[in-house]
Amino acid sequence: MNLIERVIAISRRRSPWICRLNAGSCNGCDIEITPLLSPRYDAEQLGVELHGTPKHADIVLISGTLTLRSRQAILDIYAQVPNPKAVVALGSCPASGNVFAGSPLVLSESLDSIVPVDVWVPGCPPRPQAILDGVARAAKLLEEGATKSQLESRRGRLS
């Protein structure tokens, strides 16, 4: 890794831009993101900035139950995020469907089966600080080149 690549890697950790994606959430997790961006919990102390479009983001926060209709949207939006990218799953719903599991329009499966998830933040909803911790972990993975998408593209380049 030469000096410029090293600087780029460090700046990925020091300033991760996030984009949030509601995949059918009850809005609990999304409401917790709002105080995260407020001065009290202050995501910007870690350089985190919220962006409205996935095309500017490094980290996608996916919250909520996965539904039949949101499945394709998740795939489309994930494809729009430029590489390298990380995915943080917020709350219990993406992991299992939580209380909604088993209803006919809900995919009762883990988000991992749709897009590669790097960090899971448990909670229903998770605390703002837990979300911040998850984002910080994802940023660390981005710096190390250890997110699942990065590992996969490296494997693709090698083979």
Added chain:
Amino acid sequence: MAMLKTILGNLLRPPRTRGPADMPDVPPVYRGALAHDAARCTACGTCAFVCAPKAITFTQDPGVSVSWHFFIGQCSFCGLCAQNCPTQAIGLQADAPGATNSAAGDGLRLESVVRLQPCTRCGAAHVPLPDAVMEALWGVGEAERGYCPECRRRAASEKLRAAFVPVQEAHHDR
């Protein structure tokens, strides 16, 4: 003047921003990470029954142990399990569960093993009652401490019978 006082006050006060690891004081009823105490668990299954998202399940290894499984990725932290646990084996702790890197393993799933014990009378494997329950139901130093539920029921009915029918007479009847 009032403005100056405010500015001075703001300069002297510490910042209100919380660091990522800085957990604020939470009320004692805060529902955080789940903890299970195998020594108090009777494997009655009430927690698995009341759990709405089915985050708690039981598996058994017949004759050896009963395992309590908890998947945090399916928990909605409603606290019904802790509320309904008759022996208070489940507690929701005040610390928030941390982020993890994998949904399958590390940290998201908890397993707690309740070992079965042989009955001191008939030898059948059973879940031992926790000491607190034993004291409340059977008193301290009872002979029936290590009994299985079946033997305990038998002992109780024998005691009841002895209380009504004098022992000699009972022998005479037979």
